[in-house]
Amino acid sequence: MITAGMDLGAKTIKIVIMKDGQVIARVKKLSGFEQEILAKEVMNEALVQAGIELDQVDKTVATGVGRKTAPFATDIITEVGAAARGAIARNxxxxxxxxxxxxxxxxxxxxxxxxxxxxxxxxxxxxxxxxxxxxxxxxxxxxxxxxxxxxxxxxxxxxxxxxxxxxxxxxxxxxxxxxxxxxxxxxxxxxxxxxxxxxxxxxxxxxxxxxxxxxxxxxxxxxxxxxxxxxxxxxxxPDNPEFVGAEGAAWIAHDKLGG
Amino acid sequence: MPQKKEFWRWKEYNWHDEDIDPHAGEIISAGVDVGSVSSQVVIIVDGKLYAFSSMRTGSDSPDSARNAMSWALENTGLEIDDINFVVGTGYGRVNVPMAHKAITEIACHARGANFMYGPKVRTILDMGGQDCKAIRCDHRGKVTNFLMNDKCAAGTGRGMEVFADLLQVSIEDVGELSFKVDHEPDPVSSTCVVFAKTEAAGLLRQGWNKNLVLAAYSSAMAHRVFTLIERLGVEPEFAITGGIAKNIGVVHRLEDELGMKALSSDIDSQIAGALGAALFAKALYEKKMKKK
Missing domain, CATH: 3.30.420.40 (ATPase, nucleotide binding domain)
Incomplete structure (x- = not known):
């Protein structure tokens, strides 16, 4: 099962791709006014890093202040919910x-x-x-x-x-x-x-x-x-402290698919 | 290197009444208001406004007080030693070298507003450079209650200076320009000035013009001070002192929200604190003389 978590923050966009609960790609970029276009770019980079195609991703969940305009995502979760889920997965x-x-x-x-x-x-x-x-x-x-x-x-x-x-x-x-x-x-x-x-x-x-x-x-x-x-x-x-929210979103996608 | 224009920088000025001969007066008293952003000195002769100055506060309070004092005295023929009693007020009041006594700016603004707007004023909003105070007073200008925000730049003159700089509009023009819009926009939604700046940059990108952004920020600021004054409770009549009182963009929007007009005065709203201090100085000098 492959899931993605996108965290569209006020300053940066973070995307994590996860395969059966293991992170296989993580990409971060400075955010700007065209968050939607930037989010697509970051996602493409993450897909390249993971060595997969977009249609191989089973589910994408978005979080962060810009979550409502996130491309690809079928579900959204608050920053608080994503951080909690991501953190508990770490420890x-x-x-x-x-x-x-x-x-x-x-x-x-x-x-x-x-x-x-x-x-x-x-x-x-x-x-x-x-x-x-x-x-x-x-x-x-x-x-x-x-x-x-x-x-x-x-x-x-x-x-x-x-x-x-x-x-x-x-x-x-x-x-x-x-x-x-x-x-x-x-x-x-x-x-x-x-x-x-x-x-x-x-x-x-x-x-x-x-x-x-x-x-x-x-x-x-x-x-x-x-x-x-x-x-x-x-x-x-933790390592990569900025990615915990995006990981949480990916975990929530994972949970929703019954993983 | 070309000098960067500082849009926030307002004019410094001094004034004195040519028709008054200060040497003919009995009591000459002065108030020195060293604020966080600006410093004012007011000199009164037998309770009549004679001279004042308004300058930017420097990094050193005693120097700022001395500079503002010598500017107020300029061309008056008066010397500092001619002044019978000096009261210091404002943020830097304990560092006014020529002051005989320090009194809080809240008491001084109430006293000054009582003089400027008459005994009917009950609620005063002092909108300063780095703080904002809502003050209630009685018919003699004595403070009965107050609330203050000195923690946050939202709703202070400093916040407006940041916007003047961001939009490259002279601070004196902000009020007027904020009404040169085809519709009244929603207020800027961020409370924090730092976040509001980011929000404004986004609005400009969306194609808003400068005036529209100024309108949105002015109404946000008006709303911010409205919440402060509402908590205290507004009792008419109502008056605004301090630098922002000169910004009609904020004043008119606040009046609309309050459903109440602010009193007007011929006297510069920014000197209210120093004027109150000068009036206290006169009273204190009279008391001192009686004792002798």
Missing amino acids: PNLRTVLDIGAEEGRAIIVTPEGRVKDFAINEKCAAGSGTFVEAMARALEITIEDFGPMSLTSDKAVPMNAQCAVFAESEVVSLLHARTPKNDITRAVCDAISSRIVSMARRVSIEPEVILIGGMAYNVGFVASMKRTLTEMVIQV
């Missing part, structure tokens, strides 16, 4: 999924079957999402790839007062004017966003084990801050 002992994407942050409590028991979500505010880090990287004139590693070189906790990304950008500029080292500022940004995520997560009761997924999980500085903030829990960061 059946998980109970809490922290999914931090480009424009949303989610804390999800899952049952052993991969169902959603409770969740909290922030989609209203850029503080607590990947966009926040991108805006600060712009103000600091560093790349997003350098952001995490740079913050690890700091051992100083500089406070950030602003919560709003717009105000925080001005604050970062003020800190630079006050000759605060860039690495200390990157750490302050990571600390600020992780404290936002943790306070959101505490609204649902966090249970072990905890997994961190979504694009922000690539940021080692953010992961370190999360570990400092949520001291009572062990936080796991």
Whole structure:
């Protein structure tokens, strides 16, 4: 049985093709205004990677903010549902999924079957999402790839007062004017966003084990801050953390076919 | 290298009343409002508005206060030592070097609005650069209750500056242009300014013109402050102070939503805080003199 999961996110499109529960292709591309056309391109690439044709895919399920316009998909699933299913497939002992994407942050409590028991979500505010880090990287004139590693070189906790990304950008500029080292500022940004995520997560009761997924999980500085903030829990960061939602969608396709 | 035009940058200005001889007055008092984005100084002579200045706040509060003060004094023939009492207010009020006392901007805006709009004003919306406050006051301009948003750029002047820059429209023109549309569009749906920017870029791509996007953002901002003021409860009469009060795009849409007109005044809405501080300064000086 071959299934596909597409995750049409705010920033990137992720597609996973799965054969009998094993991932045989995964492709990610930056999203844009023509999400539908881009999604087709990503799907073609994934098919080439898997070495199959489109009609060999038995079922496709879409998730993500652009799921309603997804080509090929016969079913859709919410981001929360997809993340829960994908995460439990990675590790059946998980109970809490922290999914931090480009424009949303989610804390999800899952049952052993991969169902959603409770969740909290922030989609209203850029503080607590990947966009926040991108805006600060712009103000600091560093790349997003350098952001995490740079913050690890700091051992100083500089406070950030602003919560709003717009105000925080001005604050970062003020800190630079006050000759605060860039690495200390990157750490302050990571600390600020992780404290936002943790306070959101505490609204649902966090249970072990905890997994961190979504694009922000690539940021080692953010992961370190999360570990400092949520001291009572062990936080796991899986391989390919950004693909967990797409995998979840592929799993749901698999489940629907009775696999 | 060509200088990039900064569309958000509004004009700085000063003014004084030629018809008043400040040296003939008994009490000269001043209010210094160091806000997060702009700084104002107001000088009053025996309770009459005499001079004011409005400037962009720099990175250093004491310097911003000093600069705004010397600009307000420019060509007046007055010196800083001629001023009997100075009250500092605003976000940077504790860092006003020439101030004898600091008073919160909420109290000062209520006091200033009472002077500008008369004793009938009961609800004041102060729309500042980096925050927004809904204030209720009594007939003497004394604060009875307030609510404030200082956490989020949505509904603040800074949010509008971001849009002026994005659409390359001078901040002063935003209000008027937002009405040059053939229909009133739905408001921008994102609350967060950062997300609203992305949404606006998408709208422009769909073929919306700049004015239509400005209209959509202005009504989103009006709705945002409407929810704040609704939570406090609006008691007429109603007035708006701060920089956004000059943006008719937001003001008229807010008036429509409230079903109520905002009071108008000949006095610049942006100096309300500093004016309130100057009025407090006068009262405090009189009290001090009585004690002697």
